Amino acid sequence: FEPVKRLLQDPRVKKVGQNVKYDLAAIRDALGWWVEGIHGDTRLWRKLLDPEAEANLASMGELVGMGGHKLEADQFITDFVKNTRSAAAKVARRQEEEESSGQTFLIPNITADQDAEMRLSGGDPYALAYARVPRSILLRYNGRDSVVTSLIANTLEGQLAAEPNIQRIWDRVVGPASTAIARVERWGVPCSVDSLNTFERELTLNQALIQKRLSVYGNVNWGSTLQLRKFLYEDLGLAPQGTTDSGLPATDEQALKALKAQHPAVADILDLRFINKMKGTYAEGMLAHIRDDDRIHGSINLDGARSGRTSMTDPNLQNIPRKDSPEGKMAKDCFVAPPGHLFLQADYGQLELRIAALLSGDEEMVKVFKSGVDYHLRTAQLISFVWGKKPEEITRDSAERTGAKAFNFGIMYGMSDSSIAKNANCSVAQASAIRQAIFGTFKKLAKWIQEQLAYARRTGVAWTVWEGCKARRRPLYRIADMSEAGSRGRSTAENSSYNTPVQGTASEFCIASLVRCVNLIENDGLPAELVLPVHDSLLFVVPEKKVLSVAAEVQGAMTDYNWLCGVPLEVDLEVGKSWGSLSKIKV
Numbered sequence: 001f002e003p004v005k006r007l008l009q010d011p012r013v014k015k016v017g018q019n020v021k022y023d024l025a026a027i028r029d030a031l032g033w034w035v036e037g038i039h040g041d042t043r044l045w046r047k048l049l050d051p052e053a054e055a056n057l058a059s060m061g062e063l064v065g066m067g068g069h070k071l072e073a074d075q076f077i078t079d080f081v082k083n084t085r086s087a088a089a090k091v092a093r094r095q096e097e098e099e100s101s102g103q104t105f106l107i108p109n110i111t112a113d114q115d116a117e118m119r120l121s122g123g124d125p126y127a128l129a130y131a132r133v134p135r136s137i138l139l140r141y142n143g144r145d146s147v148v149t150s151l152i153a154n155t156l157e158g159q160l161a162a163e164p165n166i167q168r169i170w171d172r173v174v175g176p177a178s179t180a181i182a183r184v185e186r187w188g189v190p191c192s193v194d195s196l197n198t199f200e201r202e203l204t205l206n207q208a209l210i211q212k213r214l215s216v217y218g219n220v221n222w223g224s225t226l227q228l229r230k231f232l233y234e235d236l237g238l239a240p241q242g243t244t245d246s247g248l249p250a251t252d253e254q255a256l257k258a259l260k261a262q263h264p265a266v267a268d269i270l271d272l273r274f275i276n277k278m279k280g281t282y283a284e285g286m287l288a289h290i291r292d293d294d295r296i297h298g299s300i301n302l303d304g305a306r307s308g309r310t311s312m313t314d315p316n317l318q319n320i321p322r323k324d325s326p327e328g329k330m331a332k333d334c335f336v337a338p339p340g341h342l343f344l345q346a347d348y349g350q351l352e353l354r355i356a357a358l359l360s361g362d363e364e365m366v367k368v369f370k371s372g373v374d375y376h377l378r379t380a381q382l383i384s385f386v387w388g389k390k391p392e393e394i395t396r397d398s399a400e401r402t403g404a405k406a407f408n409f410g411i412m413y414g415m416s417d418s419s420i421a422k423n424a425n426c427s428v429a430q431a432s433a434i435r436q437a438i439f440g441t442f443k444k445l446a447k448w449i450q451e452q453l454a455y456a457r458r459t460g461v462a463w464t465v466w467e468g469c470k471a472r473r474r475p476l477y478r479i480a481d482m483s484e485a486g487s488r489g490r491s492t493a494e495n496s497s498y499n500t501p502v503q504g505t506a507s508e509f510c511i512a513s514l515v516r517c518v519n520l521i522e523n524d525g526l527p528a529e530l531v532l533p534v535h536d537s538l539l540f541v542v543p544e545k546k547v548l549s550v551a552a553e554v555q556g557a558m559t560d561y562n563w564l565c566g567v568p569l570e571v572d573l574e575v576g577k578s579w580g581s582l583s584k585i586k587v
Contacts, residue, residue, distance in 0.1 A: 005031075014039035016153040018057050018145070021182040028186060034179075040170075041178050042149055045156040047303040048166050048174065051474055055303065057148060064151035066144065073141040077129045084125035165463075169471040169508070174302060177511045180518040181300050187529040188295030189317060190541060191286065195334040195578075200283035202330065203275055210272045217265060222272055225251055238262045274327070282320055282331045289315050300533065302511070307496075307504040308464055308472050310511065310533055318534045323580045332580030342544050342575050344528070345582055346554045347537035349570035350375055351506045352412055358567045359465060359501055360448035364441055366567055380404035383437035386430070399425070407434050411449075412502050414495025449498045456497030464504030467563050471508060474500045509561070509569075510536055516557040526553055539579070547575050552587040 007013050008027070017023045020041040028034055046055040054060070061069045133141070160167050214222065217235075221227045232238050233249045240249035241258035249255075253273070259266045289296045296315065304311020312318045321328035337343050353375060357365035368378045380400040381391035387400050394400045406424035415423075421431040439446040456462050456479050464472040476496055478489035514533050517540075520526040527546045532539040538558070542550045551573050559569040574582035 005033075008035045009033065011036040013037050016040040016042065016149065018149045018152075019043045021178055021185065024179060024182040025186060028182070034182075038175070038179050040153055040157060040175070042152045042156060044174055044178055044303055045153075045160055045170070048170060048472065049156065049159055049163070051303075051306045051472075052477075057145060057152075060152050061148045064148060064155060066148045066151065069144040069148055070141065073133055073137055076133055076137055077126075080129050080132055081125040084128065165470040166473065168469060169464075169466050173466060173471075173508055173512050173515070176515045177302055180515045181302060183518050183522065184514070184530050184533070185297055185300055187531050187541070188291070188293065188297040189335055189531045189539070190294060190338055191290050191296050192334055192336040193287065193290060193294070195336060196283060196287050196290075199330050199334055200279060200287075203279040203283055203327070206327075207272065207275050207279065210268050210275065214265065214268050214272070222269055223276070228269070232259065232266070236263055236265070238266075278321070278327045278331060281315070286315055286334070295531075305507075306474050307500050308507040308511075309503070309535065310507070317532060329580040333578040335579040337541055337577055340544055341541050342547055342577060343579055343582060344540040344542045344547060344551055344554070345537055345574045345579075346540070346551070346558060347572045347574070348506075348510070348558065349572050351509065351536045351569070352502050353408060354567050354569060355506045355509075356412065356445060356502050358565060359505065360442075360445045361565070362442050362444035362448070364443075365445060366565075369568055370566065374401075376405035376408055377401050379408060379438065379441075382441050383434065386433045386437050403430070403434055404438070407431070407438055411435075411438070412499055414491070414499065452498040452501060453494055456493070462497050462500040462504075464501055464508055466505070466508050466512075472504055474504070506536065509558075510538075512561075513558040514538060517554055520553060520557060526550060528554075542575075548585070548587055551575070551585065555587060 008015070015035060015037055016039055018041070020038055020043075024035055024038070042057075042060065043055045046053055046060060058070050061067050130138075160170065211222075214220070217231065220231050228251050229249055232251065233240055238259055239262065241255045242250040242252075244250055253270070256266055256270050256273075260270070286296065289298070291297060296317065298315055298317055299313045301311045301313065310318075320331050323329040323332050335343070350369075353365070354369055356362075357369060364382075368375055368382075371378065374396060377394070377396050380394045380398070380403065383404070384391045384394055384400070387394075389400070403424040403426050406420050410420045410423065417428050417431040417435060420434070421428045424431060424434075426434075452462065456476050460476055460479060462474045462476055463470040464474075466472075474496065476493040478486060479493040479497065481487075481490045481493075510533060514530065517526075517528075517530050517538060521528055521530060527543050528550045529541045530538060531541055538554070540550065540554065555571045555573065558571045561569070573585050573587065575585055576582035
């Protein structure tokens with residue numbers, strides 16, 4: 001194996017893989033070292049070239065005349081899973097007998113090894129399937145995968161070279177991130193089993209209290225859409241708030257929130273839904289993912305969103321609710337730093353608004369950010385005449401600041417005046433006045449938005465930006481659909497014409513900063529572990545005595561970009577023993 005090892009460790013020898021971070025992690029776990037010299041990732045190349053395309057190897061095999069190359073192994077795995085599930089059912093029945101009798105039995109037609117493996121796997125046959133593929137099939141499967149990856153790489157590399165903008169974002173951001181993410185996943189997020197169990201018990205208690213209050217309405221399955229619809233609109237006679245695609249009264253979260261004022265039971269139904277999700281996803285759900293090192297090593301995906309944002313699976317720690325709610329705080333407090341260490345969270349402040357200022361070149365927006373004052377407060381003061389007030393009468397806690405904040409963020413997502421009015425708790429007429437006043441103040445921003453919309457209508461795409469150049473392309477196929485049926489898709493595409501450059505470019509900064517911080521840790525000996533990216537923030541585990549020095553290095557790495565045209569980036573820093581109990585610090 002030594003000649004192969006030397007090739008894999010030699011950074012001068014270029015390597016290409018499919019979803020390469022997975023292979024890096026597998027080799028690191030099995031052999032104890034990292035592969036160097038990663039040149040390309042066919043999955044990420046495919047997604048950069050065409051974000052809407054399928055990028056799994058089975059689909060891409062069709063591009064190079066190798067369609068169906070996985071069928072032999074897939075058929076074995078399908079049969080194995082079917083047979084194993086049947087056996088697992090027998091295991092479950094036998095376990096019940098064992099618990100009642102206190103004895104251990106083997107199941108007929110299942111070997112002792114298979115019985116032990118199925119017990120360990122929790123009855124999940126996919127946890128065993130690949131280990132059971134016969135060697136002859138396995139070697140053909142691996143060989144075909146390697147050939148297909150090589151052929152696809154040759155094809156995609158040529159296409160990448162023909163598009164300098166996309167080649168640049170690969171070389172400067174996405175490529176380095178594909179290897180950095182493997183390090184982040186390996187470090188993993190420390191998580192306390194005891195805290196999760198306590199969290200689960202608390203949720204079970206709250207669940208029982210809500211169900212008791214709802215029990216006065218009879219034996220209703222609150223998780224059944226049919227029964228819930230009958231209860232709300234027939235039994236209680238509430239006025240429907242929206243309809244489904246099939247024309248039935250809606251029972252989704254938005255509809256229920258609108259119904260809260262009509263009957264007190266609706267608030268309990270909403271709370272029960274929330275508690276059920278927290279229990280299933282973030283209490284019981286996370287327990288299964290804690291490994292022997294007391295950490296959760298989820299999968300962070302660089303191709304998870306069309307705008308370029310990362311996503312996460314197995315489990316998704318990026319979508320844990322904010323610590324504003326008691327349940328959200330309890331969920332995050334289950335993540336506890338090891339002895340002698342603290343969590344450090346570095347969070348970009350108002351990043352998307354700063355990117356909007358950068359891309360539009362709006363001097364008034366830049367001036368506000370340079371002043372260092374609260375952007376939403378300053379915006380509210382600039383348009384204070386909307387409320388008939390003087391600028392100095394508007395404070396940080398005022399309703400006017402809330403209205404300006406709702407619009408500042410809403411504008412980037414194409415929110416209507418009615419939606420902004422709902423978020424800002426003001427009238428639609430006021431929201432319309434706020435819109436006109438803000439666009440009247442930030443004239444270049446308003447002009448830039450119209451330019452992006454016109455460009456997308458003309459070309460069918462929107463672009464993120466990196467180092468002053470086009471970077472990542474997003475197709476907007478519905479932008480020209482003028483039919484009545486296509487109005488929703490067209491509206492979404494129109495909003496994406498200016499939201500994608502803003503949100504996507506902000507994401508490029510987050511990914512580039514992740515790479516910088518991993519390099520500081522791996523190459524410069526920064527005493528930290530970067531354990532999780534969450535949208536506009538990075539979460540680290542840091543020795544307690546090194547927090548301030550690490551925080552200063554991280555803050556510098558996340559803000560020191562030399563092409564920002566005077567727009568300052570800001571990073572808020574928080575530290576704490578648990579993720580849900582962080583306190584702000586300054587360095």
